[in-house]
Amino acid sequence: MERQTPKAIDLKLFYAPADRLRLTVDEERSYITVRPVWAAPLSHPGRYLCLLDGKGEEIVMLENPHDLPPDSWQAVQTELRRRYLTAYVKRILNVRVEYGATYWLVYTDRGEREFVTQSLQENVHWFSPTHLQLIDVDGNRFEIPDIRALDLRSQMLLESVL
Amino acid sequence: MLKGETTETVESEDTPQERLLIHLESDFAADGQFGKRFLEVTATEVRVRESDGVVSFHIPVAEIKSARNEPLVGGGQLEITTQGGEIIPIITYSLTLASRFSEAARGIEQLARGEPLQINLEQKRLRCAKCGRLLPEVDGICPACIHRGRTLRRVAGYLRPYRLQAVGLALLGVLTTTLNLVPPKLQALIIDHVFSTHRNYIFLLEMAGIWLGVVVAATLVQILNGRLIAYLAGHIAADLRAAVYRAVEFLQVSYFDKKQVGAIVSRITQDTDRIWGFLVDGMPFLIANALMLMGIACVLFWINWRLTLAILAPMPIVVILSAAFWKPISQMFFRVGQKWARFHTHLNESISGIRIVKAFTRENTEFAKFQARNRELRDAGIQADTRWYTVFGAMTFFIASGGLINWVYGGWMVYRGQMSLGNFVMVNSLLGLVYGPLMWFGDLNQWFTRAMAGAERIFEVIDAEPEPHARGGIRHEIVGEVAFCDVRFGYDKSNPVLKGLTFTAKPGEMIGLVGKSGAGKSTTINLICRFYEPDAGVIRIDGIDYREIALEDLRRQIGIVPQEPFLFHGTIAENISYGRPDARFEEIVEAAKAANAHQFILAKPDGYDTVIGERGTKISGGERQRIAIARAILHDPRILILDEATSSVDVETEKQIQEALQRLVKGRTTFAIAHRLSTLRNADRLIVLEKGEIVETGTHAELMERQGVFYKLVQTQSQVTQIIEIGMV
Numbered sequence: 085m086e087r088q089t090p091k092a093i094d095l096k097l098f099y100a101p102a103d104r105l106r107l108t109v110d111e112e113r114s115y116i117t118v119r120p121v122w123a124a125p126l127s128h129p130g131r132y133l134c135l136l137d138g139k140g141e142e143i144v145m146l147e148n149p150h151d152l153p154p155d156s157w158q159a160v161q162t163e164l165r166r167r168y169l170t171a172y173v174k175r176i177l178n179v180r181v182e183y184g185a186t187y188w189l190v191y192t193d194r195g196e197r198e199f200v201t202q203s204l205q206e207n208v209h210w211f212s213p214t215h216l217q218l219i220d221v222d223g224n225r226f227e228i229p230d231i232r233a234l235d236l237r238s239q240m241l242l243e244s245v246l
Numbered sequence: 247m248l249k250g251e252t253t254e255t256v257e258s259e260d261t262p263q264e265r266l267l268i269h270l271e272s273d274f275a276a277d278g279q280f281g282k283r284f285l286e287v288t289a290t291e292v293r294v295r296e297s298d299g300v301v302s303f304h305i306p307v308a309e310i311k312s313a314r315n316e317p318l319v320g321g322g323q324l325e326i327t328t329q330g331g332e333i334i335p336i337i338t339y340s341l342t343l344a345s346r347f348s349e350a351a352r353g354i355e356q357l358a359r360g361e362p363l364q365i366n367l368e369q370k371r372l373r374c375a376k377c378g379r380l381l382p383e384v385d386g387i388c389p390a391c392i393h394r395g396r397t398l399r400r401v402a403g404y405l406r407p408y409r410l411q412a413v414g415l416a417l418l419g420v421l422t423t424t425l426n427l428v429p430p431k432l433q434a435l436i437i438d439h440v441f442s443t444h445r446n447y448i449f450l451l452e453m454a455g456i457w458l459g460v461v462v463a464a465t466l467v468q469i470l471n472g473r474l475i476a477y478l479a480g481h482i483a484a485d486l487r488a489a490v491y492r493a494v495e496f497l498q499v500s501y502f503d504k505k506q507v508g509a510i511v512s513r514i515t516q517d518t519d520r521i522w523g524f525l526v527d528g529m530p531f532l533i534a535n536a537l538m539l540m541g542i543a544c545v546l547f548w549i550n551w552r553l554t555l556a557i558l559a560p561m562p563i564v565v566i567l568s569a570a571f572w573k574p575i576s577q578m579f580f581r582v583g584q585k586w587a588r589f590h591t592h593l594n595e596s597i598s599g600i601r602i603v604k605a606f607t608r609e610n611t612e613f614a615k616f617q618a619r620n621r622e623l624r625d626a627g628i629q630a631d632t633r634w635y636t637v638f639g640a641m642t643f644f645i646a647s648g649g650l651i652n653w654v655y656g657g658w659m660v661y662r663g664q665m666s667l668g669n670f671v672m673v674n675s676l677l678g679l680v681y682g683p684l685m686w687f688g689d690l691n692q693w694f695t696r697a698m699a700g701a702e703r704i705f706e707v708i709d710a711e712p713e714p715h716a717r718g719g720i721r722h723e724i725v726g727e728v729a730f731c732d733v734r735f736g737y738d739k740s741n742p743v744l745k746g747l748t749f750t751a752k753p754g755e756m757i758g759l760v761g762k763s764g765a766g767k768s769t770t771i772n773l774i775c776r777f778y779e780p781d782a783g784v785i786r787i788d789g790i791d792y793r794e795i796a797l798e799d800l801r802r803q804i805g806i807v808p809q810e811p812f813l814f815h816g817t818i819a820e821n822i823s824y825g826r827p828d829a830r831f832e833e834i835v836e837a838a839k840a841a842n843a844h845q846f847i848l849a850k851p852d853g854y855d856t857v858i859g860e861r862g863t864k865i866s867g868g869e870r871q872r873i874a875i876a877r878a879i880l881h882d883p884r885i886l887i888l889d890e891a892t893s894s895v896d897v898e899t900e901k902q903i904q905e906a907l908q909r910l911v912k913g914r915t916t917f918a919i920a921h922r923l924s925t926l927r928n929a930d931r932l933i934v935l936e937k938g939e940i941v942e943t944g945t946h947a948e949l950m951e952r953q954g955v956f957y958k959l960v961q962t963q964s965q966v967t968q969i970i971e972i973g974m975v
Contacts, residue, residue: 103333103334103335104333117333166278166318166338167318169274169318169321169338169340171280187379192280194280195280195281196280204584222340222341223320223341224340224342225319
């Protein structure tokens with residue numbers, strides 16, 4: 085029953101058929117549906133990637149997914165982008181606080197988006213003094229990995245509401 | 247049902263086969279950018295159309311086996327499983343649209359199975375129809391567009407029982423204004439008729455007499471005013487709180503699923519505060535100040551319009567300044583408020599968790615966290631106050647400049663003999679009365695709006711659909727037959743939890759509900775209590791659709807022993823007789839005895855008068871459970887619900903509780919949920935649920951023999967908890 089934890093370099097991930105991510109370990113085991121999930125996407129971005137099977141059970145946790153063979157890493161990244169709809173804010177175009185609700189207009193890595201947050205106390209999560217996540221009224225996520233990387237105007241707009 | 251959905255132009259094919267049954271717009275493009283794509287479903291085909299009109303995917307309905315919403319982080323994707331078993335994700339959307347797409351998935355499945363399309367895709371409003379702002383809550387109110395006038399009228403309705411006092415308050419406002427204008431006039435008269443002429447000392451005394459009269463009258467008016475305000479404030483605040491609380495009590499249970507307790511409580515406390523604050527403090531203040539400004543302006547212009555214009559010249563600057571700085575400053579104070587809230591949260595947490603803090607010796611970490619919050623609070627406070635005093639200082643300059651203008655230009659007029667000294671002094675004193683209210687008017691709009699937003703939130707609760715108490719219904723003495731007929735239900739309409747339950751419990755029968763968590767056990771019980779009603783199908787009690795029975799009558803005859811019994815602050819006796827406050831003491835004792843609770847109650851120093859609940863004596867989980875059982879016994883229900891009544895107690899206590907329960911269930915139709923399957927050995931029949939459907943029914947012994955789902959559950963459990971002997975008779 086006990087299997088040795090496979091090494092990242094021995095994992096082959098690829099799409100087959102076109103929409104299903106498949107995993108072959110060491111050319112001996114195969115999982116037809118694989119779901120990559122970040123274990124701690126906010127505190128350890130880019131590290132600790134879990135690969136889950138069709139039932140949601142862990143196959144392996146990779147501390148450093150960059151060690152995967154390049155083709156596999158490419159496939160995993162495609163799948164991750166599909167599964168994580170978090171948008172990364174590049175620029176804040178406008179913020180207004182009106183009557184208890186905060187209206188945002190932002191430019192993200194996925195394009196421009198407008199959203200509303202209520203009760204900033206509960207819906208802004210700070211992971212460090214410069215890293216935060218905004219959750220809008222529907223539960224959609226907007227992340228700002230580093231406030232200092234924003235332009236000055238965006239920083240000022242952010243400062244004015246937070 | 248699907249009306250309003252197919253707004254896009256439908257292709258030329260107009261055959262019923264090609265009519266669009268579902269047409270949804272998603273908010274992600276194919277490449278994962280924000281964008282548009284469309285899901286189109288006809289009776290024969292499911293397709294995805296890109297924003298440029300190209301169909302990028304299509305599949306005949308006949309080839310579809312199932313469809314579902316696969317949750318993603320921050321959204322979802324619609325997945326189709328083909329007859330061949332291939333799973334194809336076809337369209338991605340944000341959480342804003344997820345519930346509509348999962349409803350669409352249900353629709354696709356219905357079509358694939360050849361069933362009639364029965365889904366609810368009613369258009370949810372995401373934006374305000376009037377101003378186009380995104381709504382903070384789907385289908386909620388737009389805080390910017392609330393009918394302030396209408397809301398104000400409704401709020402003013404709460405003044406109606408006190409209209410005499412309200413009118414009195416307004417009159418006192420007018421009187422105050424008038425009285426304030428008198429002393430400056432007296433000063434002018436004294437200066438012109440006594441000082442300038444150096445005679446007529448008697449006139450001075452006369453004027454002083456009048457002045458004294460005015461001061462006495464003003465004092466009386468002020469006292470009366472204050473007393474009236476106190477009276478009105480107290481009454482209106484109490485009335486508002488009572489109205490909201492009463493409305494909350496009768497809200498549907500589903501309302502409490504969506505809102506946090508804190509948010510509801512804040513409506514009863516904070517929002518009502520804002521409203522009465524506005525009604526009692528704001529409105530009279532507003533009226534008095536508006537009157538005063540008008541009065542002073544009239545008098546000033548009457549004395550000397552040229553001087554008045556000169557003096558008022560800096561006024562626009564004051565108004566502009568206060569309007570310009572109001573927002574940033576109020577935001578800063580808002581921030582201070584937020585920092586306070588953060589500070590409170592931490593303080594609360596660390597003090598209520600002080601034992602854990604000590605046990606893990608995390609005092610220093612907690613202090614560091616505390617200090618961080620404390621510093622944040624300090625800095626925010628300093629920043630806001632610094633800005634406030636700076637702006638306030640600047641205002642003072644402009645206000646002072648009004649006086650200076652009066653001295654220069656007015657003084658010149660007096661020097662030239664164009665104006666009397668008395669009038670000059672009068673203008674000076676009136677000026678002192680003008681600028682205060684002026685600065686205040688800048689905030690008025692925001693203040694008013696905030697109060698109206700609070701009112702709207704309160705009215706939202708008051709207007710929310712209550713439970714159907716008012717609908718009435720027949721009175722029915724329940725015998726005890728409970729029948730589920732093809733009952734379907736989901737908390738989120740797109741995600742059914744019960745998928746067509748059908749069973750009948752005979753009067754007096756004990757039914758055990760078994761299944762993994764999420765199978766639908768608690769939901770079944772919620773439906774029996776009619777906290778929710780079935781989406782489809784019927785629940786009959788003694789053959790009557792239970793929606794026809796008056797809700798109050800139904801609940802009176804249902805008793806619950808919940809998983810974590812909630813006991814109110816009060817004595818043990820009061821808690822046991824909660825459902826029947828008129829019970830005699832002997833009856834309470836009898837119920838406690840039947841619940842195996844009598845003994846431990848007597849062991850408490852105050853016996854049945856021991857105060858429990860928050861701030862009361864601590865009692866153990868098993869004791870709590872038995873008090874709840876006694877409460878149910880005394881309530882004497884026809885239908886009894888036991889929700890995991892023996893979880894988290896030791897074996898000895900469990901035995902005592904079991905005994906008590908056996909006495910309790912006698913002669914009542916009972917539905918019991920238990921994690922420890924052994925506790926259901928006494929049940930007449932077990933119903934095994936899996937994913938909202940009944941997979942097995944039968945007695946404990948029968949099901950064990952069948953070696954099906956129940957058998958497996960028992961096996962797993964006996965592996966996990968070998969201490970508990972499972973009765974495999």
